[in-house]
Amino acid sequence: MSFNDIIYNYKESKKLRKMKFTSDQLGIMNRYVREKENWNKHIQESKDFILQSANSKEKGKVVILGSGWLLDVPLQELSEMFLEVLLIDIVHPKRVVKKISKYSNVTLLKADITGGMIDYIYENPNKKEKLLVPIHPFSFNLPENTDFVISLNIMCQLHIILVDYLKNISIFSDKELKEFDKNIQIAHLKILPEKKTCLITDIEEEILTKDDQTIGVNPLIHVDLPVGNFSKVWQWKFDSKMTYRDDYKTFFNTQAIDF
Numbered sequence: 470m471s472f473n474d475i476i477y478n479y480k481e482s483k484k485l486r487k488m489k490f491t492s493d494q495l496g497i498m499n500r501y502v503r504e505k506e507n508w509n510k511h512i513q514e515s516k517d518f519i520l521q522s523a524n525s526k527e528k529g530k531v532v533i534l535g536s537g538w539l540l541d542v543p544l545q546e547l548s549e550m551f552l553e554v555l556l557i558d559i560v561h562p563k564r565v566v567k568k569i570s571k572y573s574n575v576t577l578l579k580a581d582i583t584g585g586m587i588d589y590i591y592e593n594p595n596k597k598e599k600l601l602v603p604i605h606p607f608s609f610n611l612p613e614n615t616d617f618v619i620s621l622n623i624m625c626q627l628h629i630i631l632v633d634y635l636k637n638i639s640i641f642s643d644k645e646l647k648e649f650d651k652n653i654q655i656a657h658l659k660i661l662p663e664k665k666t667c668l669i670t671d672i673e674e675e676i677l678t679k680d681d682q683t684i685g686v687n688p689l690i691h692v693d694l695p696v697g698n699f700s701k702v703w704q705w706k707f708d709s710k711m712t713y714r715d716d717y718k719t720f721f722n723t724q725a726i727d728f
């Protein structure tokens with residue numbers, strides 16, 4: 470490793486730590502450990518849907534967006550079905566780097582799936598007018614010759630860390646932030662090619678009392694999703710221990726679409 474690599478990695482990891490990408494990812498694993506039983510159903514639903522969607526696709530290159538800890542990735546099966554498996558995330562946990570080393574056709578790529586918004590926001594602090602306007606030019610390019618792309622529990626997440634960071638550096642109205650979320654989702658949907666996509670995303674957040682009475686539902690997707698060839702909806706009991714929100718449980722309604 471050269472001196473430049475060290476500087477680059479240091480800067481890169483400082484940025485991801487400051488913007489809380491690293492701690493957010495760690496938070497996913499910590500919550501999984503606490504909620505294993507509830508999460509396993511969601512994880513199995515995701516894996517089953519991915520494999521069902523994979524059946525009808527060309528078996529060259531499969532690209533997974535938001536691979537993270539690989540909790541919801543049927544890695545063994547995909548590596549047997551496809552010639553190449555590419556896992557994309559802004560942070561790859563060390564455990565995953567180690568895990569994939571036994572697969573000769575699985576590769577990791579560190580990339581920003583919004584196509585550059587992370588750097589843009591980090592490099593333009595305190596310039597509110599600059600931060601909200603230029604969302605449309607950002608678009609992520611899928612790797613060449615992608616036969617199958619899986620957007621994996623990430624579409625409704627892409628804006629969350631960015632919005633939390635934005636809230637720390639300036640004051641935005643709810644309307645501005647909602648517009649921001651919507652634009653990120655529009656841009657994400659645009660990069661997903663027809664006849665080659667499996668999209669899995671939370672579509673609603675349900676807030677419940679400790680006795681499981683629903684007291685509110687927040688929509689998480691602000692664009693129309695494709696009807697697709699087939700789809701499925703299930704509930705993900707994300708937080709039953711009331712640690713995400715004090716005194717309330719949080720469940721997600723998740724939708725998977727093959728299109």
Ligand SMILES: C[S@@+](CC[C@H](N)C(=O)[O-])C[C@H]1O[C@@H](n2cnc3c(N)ncnc32)[C@H](O)[C@@H]1O
Nearest residue numbers: 535536537538539540541558559581582583622
């Ligand atoms: C909710 S997790 C998806 C679950 C994941 N498959 C797992 O098993 O951990 C979202 C993942 O998206 C990644 N992520 C969030 N924003 C991103 C971005 N702009 N570009 C790339 N990855 C991003 C996070 O690092 C995290 O690993």
